[in-house]
Amino acid sequence: MSHTHDRRISVEALARLEGEGAMHVQVTDGRVEHVELxxxxxxxxxEALLRGRHFLEPPDITARxxxxxxVAYQLSAIxxxxxxxxxxxxxxxxxVQMPDGIRQLRRLLYCAEWIESHVLHVFMLHAPDFxxxxxxxxxxxxxxxxxxTALRMRKIGNQLLEVIGGRAIHPINxxxxxxxxxxxxxxxEALVExxxxxxxxxxxxxxxxxxxxxxxxxQAHTHVALRPxxxxxxxxxxxxxxxxxxxxxxxxxxxxxxxxxxxxxxxxLPHSTALHGRMRDGGTYLVGPLARFNLNADRxxxxxxxxxxxxxxxxxxxxxxRSIVVRAIETVYAIDEALRLIAAYVPPPVSAVEVVPVAxxxxxxxxxxxxxxxxxxxxxxxxxxxxxxxxxxxxxxxPAIEADLLExxxxxxxxxxxxxxxxxxxxIRNYDPCISCSTHFLDLTVERR
Numbered sequence: 286m287s288h289t290h291d292r293r294i295s296v297e298a299l300a301r302l303e304g305e306g307a308m309h310v311q312v313t314d315g316r317v318e319h320v321e322l323x324x325x326x327x328x329x330x331x332e333a334l335l336r337g338r339h340f341l342e343p344p345d346i347t348a349r350x351x352x353x354x355x356v357a358y359q360l361s362a363i364x365x366x367x368x369x370x371x372x373x374x375x376x377x378x379x380x381v382q383m384p385d386g387i388r389q390l391r392r393l394l395y396c397a398e399w400i401e402s403h404v405l406h407v408f409m410l411h412a413p414d415f416x417x418x419x420x421x422x423x424x425x426x427x428x429x430x431x432x433x434t435a436l437r438m439r440k441i442g443n444q445l446l447e448v449i450g451g452r453a454i455h456p457i458n459x460x461x462x463x464x465x466x467x468x469x470x471x472x473x474e475a476l477v478e479x480x481x482x483x484x485x486x487x488x489x490x491x492x493x494x495x496x497x498x499x500x501x502x503x504q505a506h507t508h509v510a511l512r513p514x515x516x517x518x519x520x521x522x523x524x525x526x527x528x529x530x531x532x533x534x535x536x537x538x539x540x541x542x543x544x545x546x547x548x549x550x551x552x553x554l555p556h557s558t559a560l561h562g563r564m565r566d567g568g569t570y571l572v573g574p575l576a577r578f579n580l581n582a583d584r585x586x587x588x589x590x591x592x593x594x595x596x597x598x599x600x601x602x603x604x605x606x607r608s609i610v611v612r613a614i615e616t617v618y619a620i621d622e623a624l625r626l627i628a629a630y631v632p633p634p635v636s637a638v639e640v641v642p643v644a645x646x647x648x649x650x651x652x653x654x655x656x657x658x659x660x661x662x663x664x665x666x667x668x669x670x671x672x673x674x675x676x677x678x679x680x681x682x683x684p685a686i687e688a689d690l691l692e693x694x695x696x697x698x699x700x701x702x703x704x705x706x707x708x709x710x711x712x713i714r715n716y717d718p719c720i721s722c723s724t725h726f727l728d729l730t731v732e733r734r
Contacts, residue, residue: 310694310709317695320687335673340366340642340664341461347660347675348455351719353405356398356450357653358660358675359459360391360528364649365660366461368543370640379643386633387463393473393626394449394459395528395651399619400483401442401453402654403612406717407490408435411609414711415497431493434486438616441479445623448472463637473627480627484620488592491613495596499606500708502693506603506685507568508535508576511652512584525584525618526577528651533580534570535601543648545659551676562681569684572656573716574611575602589618605689605715612654612717642668653678655717679719686716 311319331350335343343362348355367381375382408431409421418424425432443453448468450456458465511530533539538548549570551560564570579600582590593599598610644666650659656678663672689712697705 317691320691332673335670338670340668344459352454353402354653355455356395357658361649361651361658361660363461365647365662369645369647370643372638373641389626392528396619396623397442397445399654401439403616404439407612411714438483441483462640467632467636480624487617487620494609494613503603506571508579509570509572510576510580523586525581526652542650560680561683571685572678572681575608578611608715682716
């Protein structure tokens with residue numbers, strides 16, 4: 286029987302993931318005519334929950350949106366609020382000038398989140414696809430050392446989160462203006478030996494995943510990422526984007542974060558309760574590791590750039606399946622940056638500066654492991670949230686995921702049900718979407734007529 290004419294691929298329940306959703310692909314007369322990534326989990330209304338709250342509360346509230354990347358939500362919220370509010374007596378009409386010590390401690394906290402999130406995805410969620418296993422548990426039977434290495438690497442990221450953030454999940458030490466307390470230098474130095482081991486393990490991981498066999502799929506997505514202004518960090522720092530930057534794109538966009546609403550918007554589609562991100566001109570765009578790397582590879586330290594070159598990962602990387610290589614490279618960078626920040630760390634004289642509200646709208650964005658996370662808050666003169674907008678990376682990437690599925694299925698209709706299912710799972714996991722928290726989550730049904 287031909288696989289190439291009329292088929293309907295229906296995934297009614299995506300199992301073992303962070304959220305609930307389905308996937309539907311309709312093939313008619315040998316053409317893929319429709320693709321839907323159907324997210325049907327009820328909306329969580331965090332933006333509505335923020336209305337009327339005090340302007341100091343969003344970091345603690347928004348952290349609860351995600352257990353894997355709470356720091357991204359905290360620091361995007363803080364960036365938005367601090368872009369508007371002021372320090373008493375500063376003479377500025379808006380904007381907090383954060384001391385370097387606090388800025389670097391925030392970057393170190395974010396490095397910890399990149400480490401634990403990237404390691405989880407690369408080893409436990411994505412690598413089993415390429416090694417031919419249904420999940421990490423099955424993979425551990427034949428690759429016990431690999432899984433144990435991943436768990437040890439992720440543990441050091443979590444330990445760093447605990448030291449700076451107070452706990453690994455939903456950190457409690459982060460606040461507008463800085464931190465409730467700054468860690469002692471010896472607390473951070475105690476992690477250096479394990480971080481040094483993890484850096485070597487991460488380099489080995491880059492070489493391992495670069496040797497995987499990647500399905501063919503080259504996509505001309507518009508890439509969007511942050512890019513810090515050159516020299517905006519302290520001496521000796523690299524400027525690869527994590528917690529700050531302007532918004533740039535592969536199509537020539539270069540704007541401050543506050544201009545985001547003029548160029549990007551979200552739209553509701555009937556098949557999904559999750560909003561879809563679009564450019565104002567209607568175009569689809571991509572955020573995340575591929576976008577960051579393609580737009581900022583020149584900001585990597587020379588030894589990490591040489592490692593990327595060694596494994597044949599040079600921009601532009603346009604195959605979404607190769608995102609696992611870029612994530613592994615970014616893991617090396619995050620560990621390397623953490624070691625640099627710890628070596629330079631001097632506890633700041635104060636752990637936080639006073640911040641007072643200003644009526645107006647503040648904008649903030651950071652690079653979550655999965656891509657740009659944008660926040661916007663309207664604050665009243667008495668310091669309450671009148672309105673809030675949160676644009677997570679997965680909503681921005683949903684149209685790109687659907688475009689990848691359409692392109693891949695169309696080019697591979699001669700595949701049988703099982704290999705097509707496998708490749709579709711990988712295509713979705715390429716983006717490490719926040720609706721996914723495990724390795725095997727598609728139950729494929731093919732209906733042929």
